[in-house]
Amino acid sequence: MYDIIIVGAGTAGLSAAIYGVRAGKSVLVLEAASYGGQIVNTPDIENYPGIAHISGFDFATGLYNQAKDLGAEIRFEKVIGIEAEGAGKRVETGSGSYEARAVILATGAKNRPLGLPNEQELVGRGVSYCATCDGMFFRNRTVAVNGGGNTALEDAQFLANYCEKVYLIHRRDAFRADVKEVERLRVKDNVEFVLDSVITALESDASGLRAIRVKNQKSGGERELRVDGLFVAIGQSPDNAAFARLVKLDPKGYIEAGESCRTEAAGIFTAGDCRTKSVRQLATAAADGAVAALAAVNYIDAG
Incomplete structure (x- = not known):
């Protein structure tokens, strides 16, 4: 039984992991593909406060290593479903299942491409x-x-x-x-x-x-x-279909949650580009991760 399971190892998910372990909680991060999310493909980041220039790959790698060094466990498994079990949650992947007191959904969103050959x-x-x-x-x-x-x-x-x-x-x-x-x-x-x-x-x-x-x-x-x-700029597509029975999605498939990063489901939080929000930037993803993690910590401690 983990305290917090985070679905997604992008900026929001890894930021949540950092805040979760620093609050003394056991944290498991589950990622379907590779860590970093969309920012990995950005050659030069100039708009993250305090860092004048850094590549997306280096930024993501720094977050990944920081989360691991602090004690977060990171596994590369695709989450296929989440079920409520009493006061906890069971998270199913293609390789097995894990239990947690709280879950943070940080699955991100993908930009819709034009679909041209050399795009x-x-x-x-x-x-x-x-x-x-x-x-x-x-x-x-x-x-x-x-x-x-x-x-x-x-x-x-x-x-x-x-x-x-x-x-x-x-x-x-x-x-x-x-x-x-x-x-x-x-x-x-x-x-x-x-x-x-x-x-x-x-x-x-x-x-x-x-x-x-x-x-x-x-x-x-x-x-x-x-x-x-x-x-x-022809839109983004979130990947939240697997959680539709657990949390409320808007018509475009984003998880409905405000700046508190709390969903309507007890013990389920969300962070980053996968939630309903007006600004989707690197800084707001990191902020969401911190907010969601601390909200999950408070939920567990109040338990």
């Missing part, structure tokens, strides 16, 4: 899924944003403050985003709307992305846009 090879070399994280690398250069929701328009607004030119590409003739966001962008001289259009190809050379090909779905016409960066 993954260009991540960190011109293709990004986070304008706030990587936008400053493209100061005074030309970029494109793909998407039609609030995130895409907010990304374009952010980039327009630093970039020479921003193309905003959307597959329909109208945006899903709030009207005020659209109007704020419409008056900017360095923003061009490319509507009814989809990206059909990414063109690159040895240095990375150099252009994208865009097709108008109504006219069938194609054009090449010379860009240094492409920011894909």
Whole structure:
């Protein structure tokens, strides 16, 4: 019987592990793939307080080693279900089962890719899924944003403050985003709307992305846009289906929880990108991990 089982070894999960063991609790972290989550693929982090520059891999490795050195146990097993057992929880994986007094779900979320052939090879070399994280690398250069929701328009607004030119590409003739966001962008001289259009190809050379090909779905016409960066903002997908009977999910599949990181289920907490929240950044994931761990500790101690 562990005090806390954490599902997911990303920034939120490993931060929760650090706070859990420092509070004197036994902690098991279960991860389906590799530690670090999405940040592992980021070549240079510049927006984490107190660290001017660090690669995503080095950041994640530091968290992983810190959690292990403090005494957290980390196993690479995929969680397939969680059942309530009296005052505790039984966590099932493909390899066995574990029991805990409290569980923290920190499964993260994956950015939806465009699905183009060389997209993954260009991540960190011109293709990004986070304008706030990587936008400053493209100061005074030309970029494109793909998407039609609030995130895409907010990304374009952010980039327009630093970039020479921003193309905003959307597959329909109208945006899903709030009207005020659209109007704020419409008056900017360095923003061009490319509507009814989809990206059909990414063109690159040895240095990375150099252009994208865009097709108008109504006219069938194609054009090449010379860009240094492409920011894909067509949504994220959480992986919380296995917990749907235990916690409440919103229509998009995110675990419903506020800044307390408490779910409606007793003894179940959540942290990071897998929960309902408006800001999904490295710093907020770490903060969630701390909040969820301390809430779990208080729940156990009050037990």
